[in-house]
Amino acid sequence: MENGPIVTVLHRDSAPASDLMAPVAARAEVRYTEAAGLADALTGADVLFLYDFQSRAVPGAWPAAGALRWLHVGGVGVDPVMFPELQASDVVVTNTRNVFDGPIAEYVLGQIISLAKDLPGSLRLQQRHEWRHRESDRIAGATALVVGTGSIGRTIARLLRAAGMRVRAIGRRARADDPDFGSVGTDLHAELPGADYVVAIAPLTAQTRNMFDAAAFAAMKPHARFVNVGRGELVVTDDLVAALRDGTIAGAALDVVDPEPLPTGHPLWELPNVVLTPHNSGDFHGWRAEIVGAFTDNFGRWVDGLPLHNVVDKSLGYVPG
Known part of the structure; x- marks a missing residue:
């Protein structure tokens, strides 16, 4: 979408289904990338959606994130992105609490x-x-x-x-x-x-x-x-x-x-x-669609200027209760 925000989606192996991302694509330019291309995809991006929420690629690509305003983690734990440069920045971090x-x-x-x-x-x-x-x-x-x-x-x-x-x-x-x-x-x-x-x-x-x-x-x-x-x-x-x-x-x-x-x-x-078990205690049939839905809901709030759900306190490393 021309003149709209730019949303970068970091995935591994396969990207989220296009129909699930349709509410975002209707209001933003969406860039899909795997870890190797993250720095290029972050250039000029306003939003980063970590669909691959266990990825450790963000710190290495951080110098390209000069325009970033919001980072959404597709899982609950945000420790992979709690590095000093992000914590000291104005970038808002949210997670996908409640799905799991x-x-x-x-x-x-x-x-x-x-x-x-x-x-x-x-x-x-x-x-x-x-x-x-x-x-x-x-x-x-x-x-x-x-x-x-x-x-x-x-x-x-x-x-x-x-x-x-x-x-x-x-x-x-x-x-x-x-x-x-x-x-x-x-x-x-x-x-x-x-x-x-x-x-x-x-x-x-x-x-x-x-x-x-x-x-x-x-x-x-x-x-x-x-x-x-x-x-x-x-x-x-x-x-x-x-x-x-x-x-x-x-x-x-x-x-x-x-x-x-x-x-x-x-x-x-x-x-x-x-x-x-291989880190799959929360992985029920349909969980991928659920985490995309949580992001698209929060994206609608972000575009409309409403408060975001599940904002992480970066000094604590989690969403306060």
Whole structure:
């Protein structure tokens, strides 16, 4: 569209479907690019839509972004774009909050049930044609500690409560009567000893990087299980491996790891008390259309001069609650 804003869309492998992007194309010039062409596509662009929201290409292309006014991340985590030059700029950053809340909460509940009932162990016995009676744990009455009190953490807490679990949380501000979390604490190590399940969904910031280290795992119960749906870098991976090997904790379900993708031969592949998934806990059928819809809705607001949804506080690295 002549004389309209310029919108650059960074994708990998395939661009968003043209019919989904039609509301933007009707009001803007749209440039589609993969990472190698990002700098050229950013020249003169007003808006950058990170459809490939895990890309690390933006810092390298930043010198070409002199006209950029708004950057929209197609996922929830914005750590790939929280580099100093962008943080110091006037560019507004938004994310795609709420699209993945329900699917990730379902994943967490599913993994907790799977760990409690040892479904991976049952599958291994089945594959060996071995009929062995075993007992399992109940999740009703067990305590889950949700580390991260954003919208995904809230949705997780609601679903776990509906399944009969007791829920507590760790956040930036302590409070006693939160409608979803019950009590919210700020001291991770003080709360870990009371948890049967620990769910990591905190954003990755300087304060949360490596928060789950040897001392954190040592503070957990020996029968506790760890579920990570946040970022792999929240965890010191070698410390997690050691805790799982020596029985400091009973097991883990990991949708995110550090490094990612997990290299061939890494010990996490072989540990019998670990369930791994490839960073897809929120990826339901149709999720790509949902994230494009979230962007086109926000783009309409931006063009019309209305406040944008899900504006990231760049000093914090996430959308404040």
